[in-house]
Amino acid sequence: xxxxxxxxxxxxxxxxxxxxxxxxxxxxxxxxxxxxxxxxxxxxxxxxxxxxxxxxxxxxxxxxxxxxxxxxxxxxxxxxxxxxxxxxxxxxxxxxxxxxxxxxxxxxxxxxxxxxxxxxxxxxxxxxxxxxxxxxxxxxxxxxxxxxxxxxxxxxxxxxxxxxxxxxxxxxxxxxxxxxxxxxxxxxxxxxxxxxxxxxxxxxxxxxxxxxxxxxxxxxxxxxxxxxxxxxxxxxxxxxxxxxxxxxxxxxxxxxxxxxxxxxxxxxxxxxxxxxxxxxxxxxxxxxxxxxxxxxxxxxxxxxxxxxxxxxxxxxxx
Amino acid sequence: xxxxxxxxxxxxxxxxxxxxxxxxxxxxxxxxxxxxxxxxxxxxxxxxxxxxxxxxxxxxxxxxxxxxxxxxxxxxxxxxxxxxxxxxxxxxxxxxxxxxxxxxxxxxxxxxxxxxxxxxxxxxxxxxxxxxxxxxxxxxxxxxxxxxxxxxxxxxxxxxxxxxxxxxxxxxxxxxxxxxxxxxxxxxxxxxxxxxxxxxxxxxxxxxxxxxxxxxxxxxxxxxxxxxxxxxxxxxxxxxxxxxxxxxxxxxxxxxxxxxxxxxxxxxxxxxxxxxxxxxxxxxxxxxx
Numbered sequence: 001x002x003x004x005x006x007x008x009x010x011x012x013x014x015x016x017x018x019x020x021x022x023x024x025x026x027x028x029x030x031x032x033x034x035x036x037x038x039x040x041x042x043x044x045x046x047x048x049x050x051x052x053x054x055x056x057x058x059x060x061x062x063x064x065x066x067x068x069x070x071x072x073x074x075x076x077x078x079x080x081x082x083x084x085x086x087x088x089x090x091x092x093x094x095x096x097x098x099x100x101x102x103x104x105x106x107x108x109x110x111x112x113x114x115x116x117x118x119x120x121x122x123x124x125x126x127x128x129x130x131x132x133x134x135x136x137x138x139x140x141x142x143x144x145x146x147x148x149x150x151x152x153x154x155x156x157x158x159x160x161x162x163x164x165x166x167x168x169x170x171x172x173x174x175x176x177x178x179x180x181x182x183x184x185x186x187x188x189x190x191x192x193x194x195x196x197x198x199x200x201x202x203x204x205x206x207x208x209x210x211x212x213x214x215x216x217x218x219x220x221x222x223x224x225x226x227x228x229x230x231x232x233x234x235x236x237x238x239x240x241x242x243x244x245x246x247x248x249x250x251x252x253x254x255x256x257x258x259x260x261x262x263x264x265x266x267x268x269x270x271x272x273x274x275x276x277x278x279x280x281x282x283x284x285x286x287x288x289x290x291x292x293x294x295x296x297x298x299x300x301x302x303x304x305x306x307x308x309x310x311x312x313x314x315x316x317x318x
Numbered sequence: 319x320x321x322x323x324x325x326x327x328x329x330x331x332x333x334x335x336x337x338x339x340x341x342x343x344x345x346x347x348x349x350x351x352x353x354x355x356x357x358x359x360x361x362x363x364x365x366x367x368x369x370x371x372x373x374x375x376x377x378x379x380x381x382x383x384x385x386x387x388x389x390x391x392x393x394x395x396x397x398x399x400x401x402x403x404x405x406x407x408x409x410x411x412x413x414x415x416x417x418x419x420x421x422x423x424x425x426x427x428x429x430x431x432x433x434x435x436x437x438x439x440x441x442x443x444x445x446x447x448x449x450x451x452x453x454x455x456x457x458x459x460x461x462x463x464x465x466x467x468x469x470x471x472x473x474x475x476x477x478x479x480x481x482x483x484x485x486x487x488x489x490x491x492x493x494x495x496x497x498x499x500x501x502x503x504x505x506x507x508x509x510x511x512x513x514x515x516x517x518x519x520x521x522x523x524x525x526x527x528x529x530x531x532x533x534x535x536x537x538x539x540x541x542x543x544x545x546x547x548x549x550x551x552x553x554x555x556x557x558x559x560x561x562x563x564x565x566x567x568x569x570x571x572x573x574x575x576x577x578x579x580x581x582x583x584x585x586x587x588x589x590x591x592x593x594x595x596x597x598x599x600x601x602x603x604x605x606x607x
Contacts, residue, residue, distance in 0.1 A: 059410050106592055113409035114552060117354055118592065121544050125585045132578055251356075251417045258414065290425035297418030301411050302403055 037277030041274035048225035059200030060125025068245030070230025096227020142241030334566020343517035353412035359536020365519025383496030389519025551601020
């Protein structure tokens with residue numbers, strides 16, 4: 001085993017160790033378990049955005065739409081179809097992912113800033129639907145009247161609703177599953193092709209790679225991950241509201257990814273931890289938290305465009 | 319029925335003129351700086367509130383003339399201090415930077431002027447209806463459309479016949495060559511940004527007179543402006559103008575038949591344009607794609 005590999009393994013052990021024992025060490029720093037669940041879910045969302053942004057080089061500024069669709073589909077399933085948590089997750093993931101994939105087929109020929117603009121605008125369609133379709137979505141007040149259900153395994157059942165720690169572990173298992181699939185895809189030949197497209201699209205095209213098809217698949221996969229995160233988020237809050245589809249949430253996800261380091265796998269999770277905790281803290285101490293977040297975003301763009309992990313990596317190679 | 323259609327088409331044209339005013343400003347900045355200005359709605363809000371502050375001293379007319387210039391000045395400063403630092407970098411950073419700016423502007427206006435709506439007082443002469451039959455065409459609405467028409471016409475004259483305008487148009491096509499010909503591209507971009515922000519400020523004053531002021535009033539106008547650009551075609555200001563009017567009229571007409579879809583129809587139009595003519599109505603192939 002080489003030193004490089006050992007180090008890599010040590011980092012992985014540290015990350016998963018910290019996540020597994022989070023309910024025990026977080027209270028020492030004034031955190032609470034529900035905040036941990038929220039960080040994990042939003043972190044998964046940021047990693048899903050980064051799957052596209054950091055590893056394919058495609059900027060979608062409308063990804064909150066798939067996140068919110070997942071949340072609404074999960075909530076509506078729990079409310080009207082069946083009171084089963086796994087079913088809600090599956091429904092949310094499918095609805096958001098399929099909708100994203102269909103729209104993606106319309107958009108993949110666009111590139112760069114134009115792609116960003118079109119994704120923002122299409123994302124807002126779903127925001128308006130959620131906002132206006134009162135009878136189904138509850139409009140501006142949001143979708144209420146559903147709650148996560150206990151997991152029933154014949155022999156025993158796990159109460160997710162009333163026990164925050166059980167629920168945290170449920171979210172962690174879902175998170176691990178999604179992140180595992182993501183890592184597997186990125187290591188596969190397909191993932192390598194994504195990176196090749198990011199690095200040099202023209203050269204990749206000359207090599208005979210079907211750029212549009214690959215970008216579409218990457219986009220669709222990212223939408224599925226996003227919708228899965230959204231469905232989980234509906235369970236975290238037992239609530240879904242139109243702001244979960246708004247482009248400002250897309251912006252938040254991108255900021256998380258950039259802040260942590262968008263060319264790295266774990267960066268977005270780190271960014272999500274910083275961003276969510278900071279937002280939680282600021283909004284409890286000042287009414288002007290928006291200004292602080294805005295200033296933070298401006299500073300990151302101007303001075304730390306590579307993010308925390310990007311900076312560390314640069315220092316190591318230099 | 320006919321009157322209802324007439325009412326809604328007129329309404330749509332008025333709103334469309336407004337979208338166009340916003341979208342042309344955005345488009346100018348996008349074409350020359352390659353930045354999607356998320357803070358455009360924020361600058362609109364600044365223009366509106368500046369008019370509110372200036373009206374007691376200068377009257378409505380004075381405020382209408384001065385507020386957009388002050389907004390443009392702020393825009394100029396913002397470009398010098400922040401925006402120009404991200405030129406030439408990935409478009410992502412321009413989006414994020416203006417996204418953060420929009421946060422700061424919204425929170426700042428709320429801090430200074432409060433979250434509640436404020437009115438911009440409009441001269442009574444403009445507020446009366448023009449005729450009893452077409453009660454919905456108030457003088458102010460006509461005045462808004464006329465102002466937009468005059469300003470857009472002036473802008474097109476500026477772009478067509480002045481040296482500054484020619485440079486902007488040339489820069490849209492090939493900024494590197496323009497720079498190589500000895501034009502100070504940095505100054506050109508700053509001025510162009512200020513012109514775009516001037517239009518946003520003007521839109522803010524006009525909107526304030528019609529709807530009153532709120533810190534979030536720019537939000538609802540930003541998306542239609544994006545869509546006006548996409549429908550009209552990136553890179554073409556005429557296209558943006560047509561796109562703005564078109565989506566205004568389309569949402570006005572839809573309001574006759576199916577009111578709750580009047581918002582959705584502009585997105586459907588965008589989807590159709592992307593399917594049938596991806597570069598937009600007047601856009602050029604290969605621009606910013």
